[in-house]
Amino acid sequence: MTQTVFIDDILSLTRTLPRERPLVHMIPNGVSAAFCADVMSAAGARPIMASSPLEAAEITSHAAALAANMGQPSEEKEKALFASLSAAAEQGLPAVFDPVGAGASEYRRCTAQKLVAIPWTGIIKGNAAELHTLLTGSLVHQGVDSAGFSAEALALPTNGLLYGPADRVIAVTGSVDRILCRRQTDSDPAHILEARLVHAEKNPYTIVGTGCAAGALCACFAAVTDDRFLAALTALSLSAFAQSQAADCFARASASKSPSMGYGTFKELVLNAFSEGDCSVFQNWLEQHLIIITGETT
Numbered sequence: 001m002t003q004t005v006f007i008d009d010i011l012s013l014t015r016t017l018p019r020e021r022p023l024v025h026m027i028p029n030g031v032s033a034a035f036c037a038d039v040m041s042a043a044g045a046r047p048i049m050a051s052s053p054l055e056a057a058e059i060t061s062h063a064a065a066l067a068a069n070m071g072q073p074s075e076e077k078e079k080a081l082f083a084s085l086s087a088a089a090e091q092g093l094p095a096v097f098d099p100v101g102a103g104a105s106e107y108r109r110c111t112a113q114k115l116v117a118i119p120w121t122g123i124i125k126g127n128a129a130e131l132h133t134l135l136t137g138s139l140v141h142q143g144v145d146s147a148g149f150s151a152e153a154l155a156l157p158t159n160g161l162l163y164g165p166a167d168r169v170i171a172v173t174g175s176v177d178r179i180l181c182r183r184q185t186d187s188d189p190a191h192i193l194e195a196r197l198v199h200a201e202k203n204p205y206t207i208v209g210t211g212c213a214a215g216a217l218c219a220c221f222a223a224v225t226d227d228r229f230l231a232a233l234t235a236l237s238l239s240a241f242a243q244s245q246a247a248d249c250f251a252r253a254s255a256s257k258s259p260s261m262g263y264g265t266f267k268e269l270v271l272n273a274f275s276e277g278d279c280s281v282f283q284n285w286l287e288q289h290l291i292i293i294t295g296e297t298t
């Protein structure tokens with residue numbers, strides 16, 4: 001498949017979301033919950049955040065997709081994650097698992113491993129350090145960011161638990177975002193399809209919750225297409241495009257010496273970009289940043 005075909009599909013899926021306005025259940029973390037709800041809503045979905053094990057499975061069952069975010073884990077939250085991912089597995093609902101800070105503590109590492117072992121289908125979305133822990137079982141003890149690990153350098157296997165019983169998509173974020181899935185072809189039953197988004201420009205600030213929001217968006221798009229690879233690719237593309245639009249706007253305002261420019265302004269500009277993105281500018285951005293790679297990745 002060519003870059004052009006993927007770009008057409010991404011643009012089309014971006015337009016489908018606000019038309020269908022699916023209900024998406026997110027088990028969020030307290031740090032980024034409001035930002036994630038805003039991003040989901042700005043992109044066109046109807047978010048419901050619910051973390052109690054008393055209602056988690058029930059709410060998942062009535063949603064079109066689940067975003068299970070492991071940030072700030074606790075015994076209560078672990079039960080909710082387990083119940084919701086199990087409900088998604090039973091009902092064949094698409095789920096997204098974000099192993100926030102999987103290598104920050106032994107408790108998070110073990111919890112992530114248990115949740116990945118549930119046979120749900122969908123997307124695992126994490127930064128390079130989180131995926132490193134899921135793949136190797138090693139702790140990182142560096143917090144929730146990618147801690148010096150690079151998505152580009154990460155060796156991703158062509159088989160194993162991460163892909164699950166029903167070929168989950170793996171999305172690794174960083175200065176290069178990578179989206180991978182196994183896709184059978186006539187000549188190769190274990191063919192790996194990979195897309196990359198290459199970010200040459202750095203954003204003026206790293207907004208806390210950007211990775212969580214990208215995971216939440218993966219669930220929103222998985223709610224409106226059966227193609228989970230396309231859902232993850234669209235989510236990460238839109239998320240990076242919004243940051244890049246906000247960075248351009250921030251640079252213009254800074255050049256004109258507008259007052260009160262800083263972290264808060266940039267965060268607001270990112271949110272605006274999620275709802276106000278121009279389709280032809282998005283298309284142009286994708287042409288410059290999206291690379292489709294086919295073939296084996298070891």
Ligand SMILES: Nc1ncnc2c1ncn2[C@@H]1O[C@H](COP(=O)(O)OP(=O)(O)O)[C@@H](O)[C@H]1O
Binds near residue numbers: 177
């Ligand atoms: N060096 C970078 N330059 C430009 N964009 C980046 C860079 N690193 C990350 N991003 C953007 O931020 C998103 C979240 O990435 P990351 O920081 O890895 O997540 P997390 O917040 O979970 O640690 C990426 O999908 C990408 O859009």
Ligand SMILES: Cc1ncsc1CCOP(=O)(O)O
Binds near residue numbers: 031208212213
């Ligand atoms: C800071 C922090 N601590 C626990 S969860 C969380 C938010 C992480 O958000 P992201 O990884 O998307 O920046």
